[in-house]
Amino acid sequence: MTRLSAVKGDITKLEVDVIVNAAAPDLLGGGGVDGAIHRAAGPGLVAQCRTLGGCDTGDAKITGGYRLPAKAVIHTVGPIWHGGDHGEADLLASCYRKSLALAQQYDLKTIAFPAISCGVYGYPIGEAVDVAVTTIREHLEDSTLDEVILVAFNDEILSAYERGLAG
Numbered sequence: 001m002t003r004l005s006a007v008k009g010d011i012t013k014l015e016v017d018v019i020v021n022a023a024a025p026d027l028l029g030g031g032g033v034d035g036a037i038h039r040a041a042g043p044g045l046v047a048q049c050r051t052l053g054g055c056d057t058g059d060a061k062i063t064g065g066y067r068l069p070a071k072a073v074i075h076t077v078g079p080i081w082h083g084g085d086h087g088e089a090d091l092l093a094s095c096y097r098k099s100l101a102l103a104q105q106y107d108l109k110t111i112a113f114p115a116i117s118c119g120v121y122g123y124p125i126g127e128a129v130d131v132a133v134t135t136i137r138e139h140l141e142d143s144t145l146d147e148v149i150l151v152a153f154n155d156e157i158l159s160a161y162e163r164g165l166a167g
């Protein structure tokens, strides 16, 4: 039985098998959680990312964790919010599905997600939480993962996750 929970904190500090990065399509780092992950992992991470040839929106790619406590990083590119009728929900769901599938493929048992697309990319947190929780729960019906953690960087996001998990 896979546990699904929400915690408040900094994803770069978590001792899980894999953390997910809300990356840019070039996978070469940026601001927000992406910047924090690259700073904490050190230069080995961007060096490996340079070999990956970028990543499409809704897709995911895996690297080592370098100096992070996590063993690996899954880099996924969320959609930019353009009002909600440009396929944003399908693309965001694809980020969660592809990331969970990669974790399973690499036999990683514990995975932590940030609120993909909810910073610079402008996705409304309540709607993003609905997509995240629904997609993760669908995946968990047939999963070898032990634990999925939704990481909130502030109280507003934590409350949204708690509402989503209770619903």
Ligand code: AR6
Binding pocket: 009, 010, 011, 012, 022, 023, 024, 029, 030, 031, 032, 033, 034, 035, 036, 078, 114, 115, 116, 117, 118, 119, 120, 121, 122, 123, 151, 152, 153, 154, 157
């Ligand atoms: N731990 C957990 N969550 C965090 C952390 C952290 N250390 N830092 C920020 N967040 P964003 P996006 C939360 O903007 O919207 C980058 O420049 C933050 O509060 O990081 O998918 C990339 O290179 C927010 O809720 O990602 C891309 O260009 C969430 O992480 C672009 O931004 C996601 O915010 C991706 O934008």
